[in-house]
Amino acid sequence: MSFKRHFAGIDASTVTTTRMSAAEFRQLQQAPQSEITQTPTKTQKKRKSKAGGCVTDSLWHSKFTKELSRLHKTPDLISKDKEYFYQVKFLEVVSINNPSLEKLTNASPNGGRRVGAEGFRMVAAGLCKGFPDLQFCVPRLHYHGLFIEMKKMVEDYRSLNAALKEVSYDQHQCRLALLEQGYLAVVAYGFTEALEVFNAYISNGELPDHIINRWHAYDIENLAKRT
Secondary structure (H helix, E strand, C coil), X not given: CCHHHHCCCCCHHHCCXXXXXXXXXXXXXXXXHHHCCCCCCHHHHHEEXXXXXXXXXXXXXXXHHHHHHHHHHCHHHHHHCHHHHHHHHHHHHHHHHCHHHHHHEEECHHHXXXXXXXXXXXXXXXXXXXXXXXXXXXXECCXXXXXXXXXXXXXXXXXXXXXXXXXXXXXXXXXXXXXXXCCEEEEEEHHXXXXXXXXXXXXXXXXXXXXXXXXXXXXXXXHCECX
């Protein structure tokens, strides 16, 4: 049998691997064209949908779930950086309930401490001191987008005063500048507050006054921490 005749009737686009057994090849020859299915590759499994040229990963939430699992196995990691824990926990809920926001959500790397050459490179590249931890580029209510600065729960501090002083002067300045430009920028103490603000915002609901107006009577110039 000639090479050409041997492969006659087989559509090369249906062959998904360069190696197959003789039995698999015979099955491919015998199967009607309509019954031939391709085994999805890893990339195809991860990338489920396309909208406007933007590929969406249907397992966005899995990265947060995996990290929470790791943290819970080593409680010391949680106690050492509760802000990080609350942020990951918050993002897991957001990603599960709002998967369409994957490409509209971003976290600022301001939280990590970087010194020397790395710190210089990031500042030179445009890193803004005090910029909020989380950004949601979705317009709601009369705002252009939502920015959240994550802090530990109030109960994690010695007192309410200590919790308020934990917000630096630079963070306040960024928050106020964003508000002036038509964005909603808030400080959230813990997972619950962050979720309360986010849910109200994303559903065009009523924003929680006790979080939004927390700083109205606070003397930022004299009380905010300088770093």
